[in-house]
Structure formats: C-alpha cells, structure tokens
Amino acid sequence: MSEGTSRDAGSEAPAYGAAGVRLEAAERVKRRFGDLVRSTSGPEVLGGLGGFGGCFAIGRAPEADPVLVASADGVGTKILVARSAGVHHTVGQDLVNHCVNDLLASGARPLFFLDYIAAGRLDEEVAVALVEGFARGCRDNGLALLGGETAEMPDLYEPEAYDLAGFVVGVAPRARLERWNRCAEPDDVVLGLASSGLHTNGYTLARKTVQAAGVRLDEETPWGGETWSEALLAIHRSYLPAVAPLLDDEALRGAAHVTGGGFEGNLPRALPDGVGALLDRGAWDEPPLFRWISREGGVSIDEMSRVFNLGIGFCLVVAPEAADRIAAGCAEAGHSARRIGNIVAGSGVQWA
C-alpha cells in the first residue's frame, strides 16, 4: 500500500486514498477532510481543476507587481505536550498562526496553507482533530487550506507519534517589500504585542523543567486560573488583525515575529544596517509561566531571552509620532501593544 495520501482542495474527488488510514475508515475520513478543506475555500480556490494539486487564482489580487512570499515551519515538541494531554485540535492552529505571523513580519498578506502530517499509525479521530486545527486556523486568518499530505510510516514513527509541517504562501506588492524592514531610524519606537504563552518555541526546555518539577498536566498551575495543559498548549496567537491594516502604513518601518532566538534572533531582521534596538525589560510584566520556568529551571535571564518570547510575540517598529495611533489601532483589533524600547544607532538588541 502507498504510505502517503494527499488532500487537494483543487480536485473534485480529493485524493485521500485508502492507504493513509485503515480501508474501512477511508471513505468516512475522506468526507470529513473534504468538509474541513471546503470550509476554508474562498472564491480564489478553484475546485475541480488541476487534480494533482490545489489551485488558487492569483490573477485578480490587487497587489501591484506582486511578489509571492513563502515560508515553511513546524511546531517543535509542543506536539509532545499535545500528545501527553490528548489534545490534538490546537497544534494545527499553532502552526497556521506561526506561519501567518512569519508572512506578516515579511510584509505579506497570507493566501493559502498546506500541511504535512506524518505518523506511526494515525487514529481517525486524531487525524481529523489535526486537520480541524489546520482548517480552523485557516478560517480564522482568511486562508485557504489548499492541500496536504498524510503519511503513515510505522517503521519511522512510534505508533502514537506524529509530526507536523506547514507551508504558507502570501503576496505583497514589490514596492512594499523594497521598503519593508529596511527603513527604521534612531528614535523609532518598538511596540511589543502580547503573546498568549510560549507560542511554539522553547518547548524542549519548558518540558524538561515541567518534568523535573513533577507537575501533572491536569493540575492547576501555581499562579492559578489554568491547568498546566492549558498553559502549555495556549494557542500561538495570530497577529493578523493587528498587522494587516498596517501593511501599507508608511509609519510602520519593520516587524518581527519573536520565535526561536527570541528578541536577539529576530528583531534585528526587521532593521537595516547601522541601527539596533534598546529594549526595556521593565516595560512589560513577564507572564508567570516564564518566571516559573526561569526560577524552577535555574535558567539565566540571557538564556530566557534567547529561547522564549517572554510575553511579547511580535514587535512593530514605528515612527515616533505614529506610536500612540498604531498602539491604539492594535488594541482595537484585540492586541495589547506597549512601548518596549527604541531604535538606536548600533546593531542587535541591547537591554536598558
């Protein structure tokens, strides 16, 4: 039997074959996957065309001299927390939102997403929960789930193990990209947008600390109001509502998605040569989960800030006179944004 089966939004009969899951369940799963895929399809998705790939009409996109921007990502070992907690419908959203934020940080509007699911043996309900997560993430961001691949490889993965990869394509007018992340100046303001938790970074260190502390995922955290499972699986936030209205705002000089590498690894990517960022760690309250990991794990401040987002998932570099206006717009879009520092002559990230 074939090991991989594809799901293509473009084909009338999605090629979710008999092999990815047991024969007896294949037809039912195919129907459920098809419904989920269709729930994300806007008018640009051309059903019934192609046949071996998903089809997305780009011809009427409003962007002048359009440039496609693409990115690939995974969710790291957040997957292992999902598995331990038996919660499989959120990691797909994590991955879509992560990919969307990478495009936003590149100045692009996201168009469509494809997924790869690899597993030892994929239980039907787990498979559907994973694709439900992708579909919900796509719907929430206005993306099409254009296709995907599901592979069962019992000799490569443990029976219950799975891994996910995501792939996103967006579009931007060329002129925007030519200024994007290239025009920050000294005295520009760095606005920090609140994260929902760890997002998808630092899970190796976080899991190790949690395990060493002997906590159970269904226990309440010491700071209360949520279980460990809820705290560790909080969905990676999409900053689309806050950032999409700013894509053509000339007061926005750069944007950074705070992922692996933290501020130091990501904020400089939003800056031209000759300038750096001076950040003030006291400008926001570090959420209790990060403080707990630092204390319980004996993790230095320096390492914490290279591994984790510390409560700020996305940075906007904005002209000083526009900072209040843009922060207010973010708040209206549901994203708390605060001044966390300034652009200075130099390079990299320094802490005040």
Next chain:
Amino acid sequence: MSEGTSRDAGSEAPAYGAAGVRLEAAERVKRRFGDLVRSTSGPEVLGGLGGFGGCFAIGRAPEADPVLVASADGVGTKILVARSAGVHHTVGQDLVNHCVNDLLASGARPLFFLDYIAAGRLDEEVAVALVEGFARGCRDNGLALLGGETAEMPDLYEPEAYDLAGFVVGVAPRARLERWNRCAEPDDVVLGLASSGLHTNGYTLARKTVQAAGVRLDEETPWGGETWSEALLAIHRSYLPAVAPLLDDEALRGAAHVTGGGFEGNLPRALPDGVGALLDRGAWDEPPLFRWISREGGVSIDEMSRVFNLGIGFCLVVAPEAADRIAAGCAEAGHSARRIGNIVAGSGVQWA
C-alpha cells in the same frame, strides 16, 4: 534553545540559527546552506527582501489570468533505505521530482520549492547532503529552493532518524486548467513514460520483501548491473523535459503521475466522467525489480498494480493523430514513451 531553524532565500542573512545543529558548526552549515540555496536562485528570487520568508516575483510571469497550483509531499520510507545505505544526497531529488511531476499532472509549470527536515540529531554532513539533494533537484528542474525548515527533536525522532516534507508551487493560465484533465475522449491514446524504478511508492512492501529475502544492500541484484542499494534508491524521475513543451499542446488531453494507488488510483484523475482507460500490460516490459518483488513477496498482480508504478511513472492521454508526434517529442527529451492503452467509454482502469 529553539528547535527549528529556517532557511529563507529571501533574507540576506539566512536565519539558520545556532540551534538546528551544534553551535560550533552552525556558522559553517549556514554558509554551506546559503551557497546551496543561492545555486537555485533565478532573477525572480528577491534576495534581501522580506526577512521571515522567501520572496518570488510573480508579476512578470507570462501566464494569462494566472492560477497558483500547490502540492505537499513526502518520500515515505524510501528514507529508511537511504539511512541503511548511508546515502543521503538523493532523497531530496526524489522529493523535488515527485512534487514537480504532481504539478505537471495538474497542468502547471513549477516555480519554487520549500523543504522541511525533521530529525533526532542531525549530523552536519547528513544535513548538508539532504539540502544538496533539494538544491540539485531544484536546479535540474529550474526551480528556486525558496526556503526550508530544519528541526531537531530528539524526543520525537531516534538519533539517526529523519523525515522530509516538500512543498511546491507552480503556475498555470486559468484557461489551460479549465480544459486540463477534462477533455479525454474514447480512442485517445495513453502513452506511458518509463520510470526509473520504484520512484517513491511502495517502499513498505518493497523493504519487507527485501528483508525477508535476506539480501544485503551492497550486493548485486539477481538481474545484475546494479546493487540493491542502487536499485532501491534510483532517483524518482522528473518528467519536466518531456511534459513542459506539451503544456499548451491541445492534443494533450490529460496527464497522470503514477504514484501511490498505481494506475487505478491516478489515471482516472486525468479523465472526465464517462470515460476510462483500457491498458495492455503486455505493452511494456515490467522491469526486473517489480517482477522480483512480485515473485519473492508472493504479491498478486492486482496488488502490484495498486502499489507500484510497474515501470511507467507518468501517463499522457493524447489525441490519436498526435500520439506518434508526442511520443517522438518525449523521446527527444530523453523519455521513452510507448502506447500502453486507449481511452474507452466507461470509468476507471481496465486491463486488456
């Protein structure tokens, strides 16, 4: 430390951070990856823009009313053969070529590719060999390797284990897609293009049979001229040279990539309702590897034809009067094409 690191053709300083491989090797690997990525970059790849994603200019593509066609895939457990043989530079080409063929079967011209590499612990030479394979596959097909993600997850993968996913995006004029795979008629000819071996399908069954027979990968096969390793790792053939010149040829009525599901699972996707294919198994010589698997594994003809390509990796459905001309064109492009059947009223695939 972060678990995932991205490689983006669009950024001046590719974000291959310190985490994907050991710190001491990170800079060197970053340089080697950067060279490989750049070796695939044509003028459409906009280096230095974006920053969190690869950038590909689509604005000057010649296609009228352009439609993007995208597909995701893996290489299945061919990876395990690569690992056993210690040969890591070919599976990347397998994956690129597989993805390219899926786009060709959809009527699209491939533009760019992104990869996902997940591993337990990624040796530097293995990582570079994998990306070398992606880069060579992309160069050979004229694609840009626009980005990728490398993730080390020792708690999810065995130390030496890795998995690969690939994502491809192509483009087609909308008018082509509206006729593609939708206009075959009775008496049209099915041309079969020779495969190079198993391509990327059926490896679970093939490996099981090889293991049960107790052969060693470095032994010569019974039919001679190649070792088992060479036979099992023969690179998935790209049909781009044969099919690209035919994308706007109205005599080409449909195209099918013979992958998982074999002829029955794939050829009908190239046909409209009301017609099927009548194929003649005697029209080509089944290569010895398939005959050996069938005999040694006691695999029925029916199962063989659902799992394997049996020596035909791609099918073209062509107007009868154009069959000789198109077959000659394929041969000139280096792809042997033979008549393997006809389109008939009905549905699915029947065998003469």
